[in-house]
């Protein structure tokens with residue numbers, strides 16, 4: 001069944017009063033996209049290092065960090081908690097470096113933290129706020145107020161903190177720190193997001209007794225996006241924090257200092273995705289220099305995912321290249337480890353010549369929007385044939401036509417619309433500016449990719 005007008009994916013979130021501009025997605029038709037480009041720094045690495053700098057035992061430097069809405073919200077949150085963050089000139093292509101002076105925890109006056117729509121801010125900052133002495137109120141966009149937060153709030157309570165949330169288990173809520181967290185053993189259900197695990201591990205070394213954290217999923221379900229937990233563990237170890245993850249779904253963080261650091265942030269491999277997908281859907285070739293040889297980023301999965309569509313991939317001399325196939329075939333993929341990549345993948349599936357099935361991504365219903373509903377609605381609005389399953393999507397080939405592709409304040413919905421628009425004439429993406437969440441340069445980089453931008 002192909003509904004002509006699908007329901008709004010988030011009926012619980014009011015429509016923005018303001019009408020957003022429609023961005024005419026550049027259409028290339030039969031012209032293969034051939035380009036080389038790099039993208040700004042990783043959101044996940046930038047926001048982890050920013051947070052850990054506020055907890056470190058001395059001043060820290062982030063080189064080539066991401067500068068986007070999510071990273072700015074993290075900076076503002078850490079400043080509110082008493083850390084100093086300053087921009088200094090660096091060698092990065094996408095903005096200055098950041099110098100961070102760790103937080104002083106003595107202040108007692110109440111503050112408010114705006115989480116925007118950033119999962120890394122709304123989940124990672126509250127356990128850090130618990131270390132201080134001031135009441136910290138967390139709030140965010142209307143879309144953030146429906147994102148799952150319960151496991152972090154419950155964990156803080158289990159650690160002895162007072163958290164006022166009006167019984168909602170969501171934003172807004174206030175954490176009342178008392179100047180320290182005893183720590184100890186905790187059990188949470190992190191089936192809704194890996195960020196619940198990361199949030200507690202990131203602060204865990206600063207708890208008096210450290211932390212022993214166990215995941216116990218409803219119906220035995222596991223933690224999604226596990227590479228992001230792996231990233232958290234690797235970053236902590238790199239800063240001298242002892243983490244034992246030898247038992248599945250259990251993590252022990254030893255109490256101790258977080259060593260001050262000077263790091264260079266890798267480019268965001270998940271955000272490289274739409275550009276790589278451009279090669280796939282147009283039968284072109286896109287290369288990304290400075291691809292890390294070893295990385296904890298989930299975006300490294302492109303190496304395994306893009307060949308499933310028939311593309312050829314190569315990593316040579318630090319440059320990752322993708323050559324698109326003559327005919328894009330559908331895929332059957334479990335994306336439980338890489339849910340963040342699903343909107344881009346779904347866009348490629350929508351223009352593939354055979355059916356696709358994406359599995360293991362039920363938790364995408366709690367991302368920036370309900371991504372499963374949003375993808376179905378927007379692919380079908382263009383004449384596609386997409387359907388939700390219990391844990392993912394089925395997308396069948398159908399002739400697509402132009403029209404509006406709504407983005408629901410979701411950066412990855414907006415870039416998914418751009419990918420489809422490359423090969424479907426007349427696609428207009430609503431609010432392309434929402435890409436500022438993690439990639440404010442998207443419209444310019446997309447023009448450069450197509451040889452129509454600066455320096456073309």
Ligand SMILES: O=C(O)C1=C[C@@H](OP(=O)(O)O)[C@@H](O)[C@H](O)C1
Pocket residue numbers: 043044045119120192193194195198224225228339340363
């Ligand atoms: O820890 C992180 O930096 C992230 C974890 C993942 O969250 P989920 O586990 O909720 O998918 C990912 O999708 C998100 O974009 C970033």
Ligand SMILES: C=C(OP(=O)(O)O)C(=O)O
Pocket residue numbers: 117118119120340367368412438
């Ligand atoms: C799920 C995402 O973001 P967040 O960090 O806000 O959860 C994402 O960027 O795809």
